[in-house]
Amino acid sequence: SEHPNSDELVAEVARLEGADGGGVATGAGLAGLLAAVLAVCEAGDHVLCPAELYGGSVVLLSKELTRLGIETTYVPLAELYDVARHRQPNTKLVLAEVLSNPLLVVLDGPRLARACQEQGIMLLIDSSFTSPMLTRPLSWGADMVWHSATKYLAGHSDVTAGVVVARDPALGQRLRQLATNLGLMLAPLDSWLAVRGLRTLALRMRQHSGNALAVARFLTESPAVAQVFYPGLESHPGHKLAAAQLLNGLYGGMLSVRLTDDSAAAVDRFVQRSRLFPLAPSLAGVQSSCSYPAATSHRGLTPGQRAALGITPGVLRLSVGIEEPEELLADLAQALG
Structure with missing residues (x-):
């Protein structure tokens, strides 16, 4: 359920990211990805990702969400910018990382954002390796930014959390609704610890x-x-x-x-x-x-x-x-x- 500690965490991350739509804090990083995908996709929809994507994300997308009827395909990052070529009629979302894990391949964020906008497809950016101190993907034209807040946002190896913030308030509200309905919300103490981490x-x-x-x-x-x-x-x-x-x-x-x-x-x-x-x-x-x-x-x-x-x-x-x-x-x- 929603609570003030979670609200404070989301508000602070949204401020750092320039996200007018707000968002949601979840009990683990991958719970944030789950909320982001389900906020945009339903059974019969398609997600497009780079082949270099983090292994945990691949498992969630390809082994779990496929059971819900959401399909994902992967292409090398160098080819992903040609969204028009690789999209399908039911493609609703592109997911990419600022820096890939583990080989640190660098994403051309503005280029990918333009390609997604031209195709009318939403773009979700995983900024877990960079934090808002290094990148603010909404300024490129991305629709959502996802953090495994377990990592740099909280920063002290004592929290598991995810945060997703959105450009559009309706999308931010949908993220909160999903997380509440599915029991994904971050607990009060973990939210407080993550806010503490953000201060440094x-x-x-x-x-x-x-x-x-x-x-x-x-x-x-x-x-x-x-x-x-x-x-x-x-x-x-x-x-x-x-x-x-x-x-x-x-x-x-x-x-x-x-x-x-x-x-x-x-x-x-x-x-x-x-x-x-x-x-x-x-x-x-x-x-x-x-x-x-x-x-x-x-x-x-x-x-x-x-x-x-x-x-x-x-x-x-x-x-x-x-x-x-x-x-x-x-x-x-x-x-x-």
Whole structure:
């Protein structure tokens, strides 16, 4: 049910995103996606997504919502901008991420928004990796912005939550109605904790981003690392787009690496040796952590599907926290040494 704590959280996120339509806070990140899709789609409708989409979103869309008669297809992000080619007569929604998980492919948000508007299709943007400090997708022309508030918005690894805000008040009201009717609403204490986290969001994102850039630059020089995926690096193929599109000169706190020994055993050695990057199921907390996509977010895919996305056995995702950067670099040096 609705309550003042949830209202405060949604109002603050809506203010940061410039969302006049308000929205809803849910008990988990994927509950927010569920509310967003059901606010727009019904049985017989179609959703279009990039092939690089987060694995948890893929599971919800392709294994659960298909049972309700909502179909989803996936195309490479580079092709997604041609919405007219890939849409179906019943396509109602396009979903995309600002930065893909785990390889940090950069979305050209304004370009995709224009393509959706030309086709009369709504656009939902997952901004969980960036937060409103780095991107405000409604300004591009998106219709809804979705956050796994478990991540940067709350920021302290003590809340599971989702927030969806909308441009249109009618859509915002529909989101609230759905979440209430389906029991998706966020509890009062979790709402309060998330609001507490928002009060330091700007400070945290600056430190996350600065530390991640330092870590990325350090790792590019390590012989134990074959490839670093971070849009703040000039070598990243999406760097120019990210520099033009992301706000405040920040690139976020998430990065991934492909180890030179591209194997699960090499990843395991790193995890066993690192002190400051513990293996964790989530991300974006104040403390650094790491994740192994092949066994977590993308475990539902076949090895061939993962390989096609570039998620090889030696890919490791790092969530860079707000610790002192010198301590993080020293830990990485000994863990990779």
